[in-house]
Amino acid sequence: MASANIKEVARYAGVSLGTVSNVLNRPEVVASTTRQRVLDAIHKLGYVRNDSARQLRAGRSRTIAIVVLDVSNPFFTDVIQGAEQVVESSGGMLVVCNSGENARREDRHLDMLEEQRVQGLLITPMSDGRHERLDALIAHGIPVVLVDRGSGHPNRCSVAVDxxxxxxxxxxxxxxxxxxxxxxxxxxxxxxxxxxxxxxxxxxxxxxxxxxxxxxxxxxxxxxxxxxxxxxxxxxxxxxxxxxxxxxxxxxxxxxxxxxxxxxxxxxxxxxxxxxxxxxxxxxxxxxxxxxxxxxRALLGRTAAELLLEEALEGDRHGHRHVVFQPExxxxxxxxxxxxxxxxxxxxx
Amino acid sequence: MASANIKEVARYAGVSLGTVSNVLNRPEVVASTTRQRVLDAIHKLGYVRNDSARQLRAGRSRTIAIVVLDVSNPFFTDVIQGAEQVVESSGGMLVVCNSGENARREDRHLDMLEEQRVQGLLITPMSDGRHERLDALIAHGIPVVLVDRGSGHPNRCSVAVDxxxxxxxxxxxxxxxxxxxxxxxxxxxxxxxxxxxxxxxxxxxxxxxxxxxxxxxxxxxxxxxxxxxxxxxxxxxxxxxxxxxxxxxxxxxxxxxxxxxxxxxxxxxxxxxxxxxxxxxxxxxxxxxxxxxxxxRALLGRTAAELLLEEALEGDRHGHRHVVFQPExxxxxxxxxxxxxxxxxxxxx
DNA sequence: TGGCTGAGTTGAATCCTTTCACTGCCTGGA
DNA sequence: TCCAGGCAGTGAAAGGATTCAACTCAGCCA
Missing domain, CATH: 3.40.50.2300 (Response regulator)
Structure with a gap:
């Protein structure tokens, strides 16, 4: 029932913990026969990586969240799909949170996302008054990109349409x-x-x-x-x-x-x-x-996701940008x- | 930048680790003056719980995922909103994953959700042929509820409409x-x-x-x-x-x-x-x-979520059910x- | 033969929270 | 005065993956 862990895999394959970890993360440094032995063990034991432990060590998750006002509005679903494309091709995972135009729910989501140390956040916030909550996130090192709200705020990127x-x-x-x-x-x-x-x-x-x-x-x-x-x-x-x-x-x-x-x-x-x-x-x-x-719509989502990934990559050197698209x-x-x-x-x- | 951890909170408040944890999880066992001191420290240091560590310890996350075929289909957004209500009121968090009618994406999502040890999964799978992947999840102890596919499978619940x-x-x-x-x-x-x-x-x-x-x-x-x-x-x-x-x-x-x-x-x-x-x-x-x-639609989502929570609660005693609604x-x-x-x-x- | 190199492997330390057996202290009753 | 019992609070252990300094060993050259 409970999945095997890396230790059992190591024992089964007759190698050390570190080697299993290397097979998982830097397969090229492991000799091919060893690597194969480890892969067989993984398969045999049905081992599945424990993401919590991984994140705990890494200090940060690889998921990106998008918080929208209303999942049932086709406008937002298209924005989501745009963001999805980018996040997907970067190897990350996008999770969608629906605030349902409800400030309490938005808060709950932000709290949980912060506890999860998400890699970043795309959000169309309820109102301009909620920027303090976002500032707190940013202060804790979580990049935020505003979607569909031009803001000119100096500590975050934004995408919007004119x-x-x-x-x-x-x-x-x-x-x-x-x-x-x-x-x-x-x-x-x-x-x-x-x-x-x-x-x-x-x-x-x-x-x-x-x-x-x-x-x-x-x-x-x-x-x-x-x-x-x-x-x-x-x-x-x-x-x-x-x-x-x-x-x-x-x-x-x-x-x-x-x-x-x-x-x-x-x-x-x-x-x-x-x-x-x-x-x-x-x-x-x-x-x-x-x-x-x-x-x-989709471009809005794509661009927002790209800005976010850029910021995650560049760290402190990142210059925040405010992209404004023209409608048609x-x-x-x-x-x-x-x-x-x-x-x-x-x-x- | 990096958030304070529970240890710093403990030192700042002049108590032990365990006491801070108790304030967070069982506030009633802590004397009110101590509790207040700890809460002040938390506030002062801007402490945010680290969910990864928490989950690692608990062995399981508290989030529930719903994987839908197409987020931009209004049918699914309504199902999502139904599920959301239930999950929300149980104190959990619902994340939405979009497979976009693409088997590879569905697989990727399932892989990541399994690594994250999600508490459970609501899914409208791509096709009936994909049930083996779901069996693997179930074998690893992750409850699965099928949405909108009557199945009669003995190891999972399902909700559907006739x-x-x-x-x-x-x-x-x-x-x-x-x-x-x-x-x-x-x-x-x-x-x-x-x-x-x-x-x-x-x-x-x-x-x-x-x-x-x-x-x-x-x-x-x-x-x-x-x-x-x-x-x-x-x-x-x-x-x-x-x-x-x-x-x-x-x-x-x-x-x-x-x-x-x-x-x-x-x-x-x-x-x-x-x-x-x-x-x-x-x-x-x-x-x-x-x-x-x-x-x-919303009832479909609600019921699916309820069945899932029920299963998570009852564990092995849980009898799988197949709920079929009548259309109108x-x-x-x-x-x-x-x-x-x-x-x-x-x-x- | 001894020393050196580099590829391959090891395992202890780390990330942070939760849990639980345990210690101290205090009160009330004998 | 002593003891039982209850309340508060403590701190070590556990959970699983990653990292990195340290180690092994085969191969090679002098």
């Missing part, structure tokens, strides 16, 4: 199609991303179409249900008072708005054009394929009825 | 609405779930509507794209030769079919009724809300135009 540019892209596209009454649906505005995307849209309108108006509809959250609610409210207005275009802070909201409008017989894009944000795979799969501002607009039917279903690139992975 | 019953539900619903030409879209048929769902549908037709016909359209995978392809093929047929209803092996396929049919001007449900499987949240959020066979049909607009948008229960979590 949300202001994203807001611009969406707004410019809509005014380019002649829309002058645009509604921004998103909330709460206390979330930096939500605010930044709106700010970008506002700026674009000011520059490109001074006559155009951007109305804000603040939602309680970023879910499909919140989007449906927004659509209901919008449909309740007299026809003349409705915007001709809606820009949503993320795709879940946009899908909700789409569904709500359809119920009320308001056609997308003929009556109301619609643009979402994130370009999750389900955006392209909606019955009216959704135009969306694409974030390089993907136009589909929901904001341009001339687009066929094939419009837009295939979803990024 | 796919034959699910197929029946869908088919009975459709024949109940007068459909006699039904198409089953799903594949590859080598996946047991895909085959079982079809078998259930076939059985239901034989009993309830001997005149009805079930045609099978085998897809290469279970993706949105595959569903779209199926819809294209279907639309290419002369109108009289099309089925009047389509039953898909999962919701991603169904969303693809829905999208494809819409493009070709085929109305859902008026021209073709549509039923999916899994009832992922996006099913209810589709522009034509999708009827679907709901699996108790959720009727929405896609198969019944009389349903409003509010039809169907709110999505299960």
């Amino acid at each position: 949300d202001i540019a994203g807001g611009r892209l969406a707004a410019e596209h809509l005014v380019g199609h002649g829309h002058e009454r645009i509604m921004y649906v998103g909330g709460p505005l206390s979330i930096r991303q939500v605010a930044d995307r709106r700010a970008g849209a506002t700026a674009a309108l000011a520059e490109r179409a001074p006559r155009a108006r951007l109305e804000t509809y603040e939602t309680a959250g970023l879910s499909v249900a919140a989007g449906r609610q927004a659509a209901d409210d919008l449909a309740a207005r007299p026809e003349g008072e409705r915007p001709t275009a809606v820009f949503c802070a993320n795709d879940l909201l946009a899908l909700g708005v789409l569904q709500g409008l359809t119920v009320h017989g308001i056609r997308v894009p003929e009556d109301v054009a619609l643009v979402g944000y994130d370009d999750i795979d389900f955006a392209a799969a909606a019955a009216i394929p959704l135009s969306s501002v694409r974030q390089p 607009l993907v136009v589909r039917t929901s904001s341009d009825h001339r687009r066929g279903l094939v419009a837009g690139h295939p979803p990024a992975r | 796919d034959i019953a699910g197929g029946r539900l869908a088919a009975e619903h459709l024949v109940g609405h007068g459909h006699e030409r039904i198409m089953y879209v799903g594949g590859p048929l080598s996946i047991r779930q895909v085959a079982d769902r079809r078998a259930g549908a076939t059985a239901a037709l034989a009993e309830r509507a001997p005149r009805a016909r079930l045609e099978t359209y085998e897809t290469a995978g279970l993706s949105v794209a595959a569903g779209r392809q199926a819809a294209d093929d279907l639309a290419a047929r002369p109108e009289g030769e099309r089925p009047t209803a389509v039953f898909c092996a999962n919701d991603l396929l169904a969303l693809g079919v829905l999208q494809g049919l819409t493009v070709h001007g085929i109305r859902v449900p008026e021209d073709v009724a549509l039923v999916g499987y899994d009832d992922i949240d996006f099913a209810a959020a589709a522009a034509i809300p999708l009827s679907s066979v709901r699996q108790p 049909l959720v009727v929405r607009t896609s198969s019944d135009h009389r349903r409003g948008l509010v039809a169907g229960h709110p999505p299960a979590r």
Whole structure:
């Protein structure tokens, strides 16, 4: 039942502890006949290395953790997959922790990860206020890379996407199609991303179409249900008072708005054009394929992981970097009825 | 930089090692003044327990792992969240590993989890052929619970949903609405779930509507794209030769079919009724809300985790169980135009 | 033959926590 | 006054892998 340990392997193979360890970690220094004898013993006894002992000695584990706000949000699963690729090919292991937008759970995870002396941490923290907890981790020598929060903090790296540019892209596209009454649906505005995307849209309108108006509809959250609610409210207005275009802070909201409008017989894009944000795979799969501002989700994860590995390698010489990606607009039917279903690139992975 | 250890805490507080350990693990046996002194020292020195040493001593970690086929499939994220609840409230920690439908990655994860002596494992394995690897884990004393694969194996528990019953539900619903030409879209048929769902549908037709016909359209995978392809093929047929209803092996396929049919001007449900499987949240959020066979996804995860904890607790006395849940049909607009948008229960979590 | 080299191997020390048999001390009862 | 018993606290041992200085030995040259 209990696995054999290195000592039993050594005895069985008729060598010392050190030799077994060498076979495991530096096989080239062991004579090939000895090596084979040890490998046979390992196989025979079903020996499995005890990682706890190994880590205890090494002072550090080889696993990297990613803490996300919501595993069930397709945006994050794509970020995870990107990080996975990099960690995997470096021979490490990525574990995923889900804070579920709950500060207590985030804390619990951070505590346990710190006790485990993880090699490093990728995290999209709950809020900017939680940076002290992260500082403590960093002070204990655990590198942290922020994902999707530009921070400019001097003691950690970060990767993010330029949300202001994203807001611009969406707004410019809509005014380019002649829309002058645009509604921004998103909330709460206390979330930096939500605010930044709106700010970008506002700026674009000011520059490109001074006559155009951007109305804000603040939602309680970023879910499909919140989007449906927004659509209901919008449909309740007299026809003349409705915007001709809606820009949503993320795709879940946009899908909700789409569904709500359809119920009320308001056609997308003929009556109301619609643009979402994130370009999750389900955006392209909606019955009216959704135009969306694409974030390089997997690239975000990959880059974050690379920065982390870099820091782990370079140690104190490491210079922290803040990488900001540019978003990209993907136009589909929901904001341009001339687009066929094939419009837009295939979803990024 | 490097954290203080228990010895330094002991010296700082003027007590012995054992006392510090007692404060940490059995605070009630320590006199309150001493306890406070130790806690102060811990705080002062920023002491963080070293989990490796702890595990080494204990011989076992307290983390539980869940290995899923695809983190980006909403079905699995819901299973994860269910498991998370249970593990969390038991004071453990759940880590998520993604095999990405790749046998090598699955192996790597299993190897590392075994080295880490995890307390237990929830897994939806790649295929039935991989059970030997799991047997090895079990032989080494790591309990394994299969998720979503009924197995009847005598040395492990499993949780699953009755796919034959699910197929029946869908088919009975459709024949109940007068459909006699039904198409089953799903594949590859080598996946047991895909085959079982079809078998259930076939059985239901034989009993309830001997005149009805079930045609099978085998897809290469279970993706949105595959569903779209199926819809294209279907639309290419002369109108009289099309089925009047389509039953898909999962919701991603169904969303693809829905999208494809819409493009070709085929109305859902008026021209073709549509039923999916899994009832992922996006099913209810589709522009034509999708009827679907709901699996108790979160319950699946919860139960799996409970069985695992039970086994970890009971040890050898544990009797392995195989829990099979019954699926439930959720009727929405896609198969019944009389349903409003509010039809169907709110999505299960 | 003696000395030297280098490849191969050894085993004690180390990492940190938990456990448990044990010591001291104190109190209450005889 | 003595003893039993309970409470606090102690410290050595154990858990398993890794590291590294030290050692062995065969081979080679002078």
